[in-house]
Amino acid sequence: MAVVRATRLPKCSRCQGDLIVSAVAPEDDAHGRPIHMELCPSCDRGDPDRPAAGILLQFFADGGGHDDSRIQEATFLLLQWTEECMAARA
Numbered sequence: 208m209a210v211v212r213a214t215r216l217p218k219c220s221r222c223q224g225d226l227i228v229s230a231v232a233p234e235d236d237a238h239g240r241p242i243h244m245e246l247c248p249s250c251d252r253g254d255p256d257r258p259a260a261g262i263l264l265q266f267f268a269d270g271g272g273h274d275d276s277r278i279q280e281a282t283f284l285l286l287q288w289t290e291e292c293m294a295a296r297a
């Protein structure tokens with residue numbers, strides 16, 4: 208998966224708020240369309256059906272995104288979140 212650090216991310220497609228992560232999944236959906244993944248601090252917090260999103264939000268809230276010593280944890284959480292996004296769109 209390609210991760211691009213951007214100073215300006217697109218707005219959340221659900222609430223028009225600021226996203227923490229915007230990415231395209233490594234595989235297309237069943238119809239061959241790209242899966243756009245959004246991590247929104249408003250929409251993705253506390254959703255029992257999206258536990259990986261909630262954990263990743265907490266990781267960034269804790270400053271994990273700016274801590275190079277937590278890169279393995281970040282990679283793991285991003286992978287879990289990606290799989291969760293893809294499963295939701297399968």
Ligand SMILES: [Zn+2]
Nearest residue numbers: 219222247250
């Ligand atoms: Zn949102």
